[in-house]
Amino acid sequence: MRRPAFLCWLLGALAGCGEVLTPSRTPRYPADHPTLPGEFFRWTTDRLPVRYFADTRGNMAALVAHGVGLWERQFLYGEFRGALVADSNAADVIVVWQDSVPPAAPPDTAGAVGACDGVTTILIDSASAITEALRVELRVQPGFTLAQVAACLPRVAAHEVGHTIGLLRHSSGPDDLMSGPPRVDAPTARDRATAEVLYHTQPTITPPPP
Amino acid sequence: MSGTVRGGVMLAALLAAWPSGRLAAQVSVHIGAGARYGTALIRDSIVVPIELRPSIAPALLLSVRDELRGPWAADATLDITPSGLQRHEAGSSFDAGSVTAVAFSVGLRRTFANGLTGRLAIGGLAYTGSSEGAFRDGSGGLMPLGSVAASYARRGFTIDARYDVHRFITPALRAMRFNNPRPVHRVALTISRRILGTDGAP
Numbered sequence: 113m114r115r116p117a118f119l120c121w122l123l124g125a126l127a128g129c130g131e132v133l134t135p136s137r138t139p140r141y142p143a144d145h146p147t148l149p150g151e152f153f154r155w156t157t158d159r160l161p162v163r164y165f166a167d168t169r170g171n172m173a174a175l176v177a178h179g180v181g182l183w184e185r186q187f188l189y190g191e192f193r194g195a196l197v198a199d200s201n202a203a204d205v206i207v208v209w210q211d212s213v214p215p216a217a218p219p220d221t222a223g224a225v226g227a228c229d230g231v232t233t234i235l236i237d238s239a240s241a242i243t244e245a246l247r248v249e250l251r252v253q254p255g256f257t258l259a260q261v262a263a264c265l266p267r268v269a270a271h272e273v274g275h276t277i278g279l280l281r282h283s284s285g286p287d288d289l290m291s292g293p294p295r296v297d298a299p300t301a302r303d304r305a306t307a308e309v310l311y312h313t314q315p316t317i318t319p320p321p322p
Numbered sequence: 323m324s325g326t327v328r329g330g331v332m333l334a335a336l337l338a339a340w341p342s343g344r345l346a347a348q349v350s351v352h353i354g355a356g357a358r359y360g361t362a363l364i365r366d367s368i369v370v371p372i373e374l375r376p377s378i379a380p381a382l383l384l385s386v387r388d389e390l391r392g393p394w395a396a397d398a399t400l401d402i403t404p405s406g407l408q409r410h411e412a413g414s415s416f417d418a419g420s421v422t423a424v425a426f427s428v429g430l431r432r433t434f435a436n437g438l439t440g441r442l443a444i445g446g447l448a449y450t451g452s453s454e455g456a457f458r459d460g461s462g463g464l465m466p467l468g469s470v471a472a473s474y475a476r477r478g479f480t481i482d483a484r485y486d487v488h489r490f491i492t493p494a495l496r497a498m499r500f501n502n503p504r505p506v507h508r509v510a511l512t513i514s515r516r517i518l519g520t521d522g523a524p
Contacts (some may be wrong), residue, residue: 113443130504132365132500132501132502132503132504133501134365134366134367134500135366135498135499135500136500137497139366144330158362187455188364188366188374188455188456188494188495188498189372189374189409189416189418189455189456190409190416190417190418190419226402254475302486307366309368309369311368312368312369312370312372312411313369
């Protein structure tokens with residue numbers, strides 16, 4: 113009686129006896145284009161790493177790197193990768209300040225939703241092809257302290273990077289990074305599931321020319 | 323890295339523990355190289371089935387063997403396999419980085435006849451050299467390993483057919499709610515040569 117029990121333990125230790133279940137990618141939210149329902153955009157493997165140009169003023173490069181890194185870490189198989197480039201002419205995504213450049217300051221721990229915002233512009237022609245580099249603009253809102261702006265910017269930058277990877281809609285979940293405006297600093301399980309499913313869905317919108 | 327260091331420390335301890343007279347008389351050191359195939363590290367399903375699989379890769383071996391009584395011998399083997407990783411999805415393959423598997427095992431060998439030998443071993447395996455994707459939060463530490471092998475020795479060379487199995491899971495996979503480690507089966511064909519000492523091999 114002891115020998116089979118030992119053998120089962122040994123085999124279990126080596127090979128594992130329990131059934132291996134793949135995790136569910138639900139719940140998630142729609143990722144198609146808000147005004148072109150059923151049209152999906154994502155970067156294809158041959159376009160990785162996606163090349164980001166960050167405004168050379170202020171801490172934009174750090175904000176973009178932070179946002180790209182957050183989204184890269186949502187994927188298990190390297191489906192999305194981004195890299196900063198120095199030449200805006202060689203970029204797939206251009207991220208700039210819309211007007212004033214905020215000076216560096218220690219962030220306010222309260223978060224300060226609304227102290228900044230951003231907009232991502234994607235020009236798509238009638239053939240569902242993106243015609244030029246995606247453009248992201250970050251803007252500082254008046255009436256907030258520098259600390260509040262410093263707390264807001266990484267969150268909004270990560271949210272806009274989420275749009276540039278192909279999450280074209282806002283989440284209806286107020287606790288998701290891709291809700292508008294974002295209230296959390298990192299992608300949630302819903303954000304991750306949505307991005308993962310998008311990156312294994314056939315895109316219908318063509319990326320901009322390389 | 324912890325697996326590499328641990329394996330190296332164990333091998334060094336093993337060498338230090340052997341009396342020098344014994345080393346001269348019955349202990350031999352072998353190096354080997356070959357090719358290894360492994361089954362999928364991860365099987366997943368996101369819209370379509372996905373596998374993360376190591377590519378066929380070189381296998382490098384360092385082994386210390388001590389002849390026991392009769393046809394028996396004990397050995398300790400350090401086995402290193404640097405391999406590329408590929409994501410297989412919907413009939414296509416995509417590069418997914420690389421990783422190195424470092425395994426250390428202790429085993430018992432029995433020589434049968436005409437240079438044929440069987441080996442049964444247990445040990446541990448660790449993955450190192452990657453911090454991306456499934457390995458972004460670490461490699462999962464030392465995983466238990468079981469191994470069997472058949473060898474044929476002739477004129478100082480030994481051809482080994484090796485099979486081993488271990489369980490694979492990483493902190494990133496656990497965070498993504500993979501519930502259990504997955505068994506990973508590996509087979510290797512290697513050729514090795516004695517570089518120090520003598521043994522019972524022809």
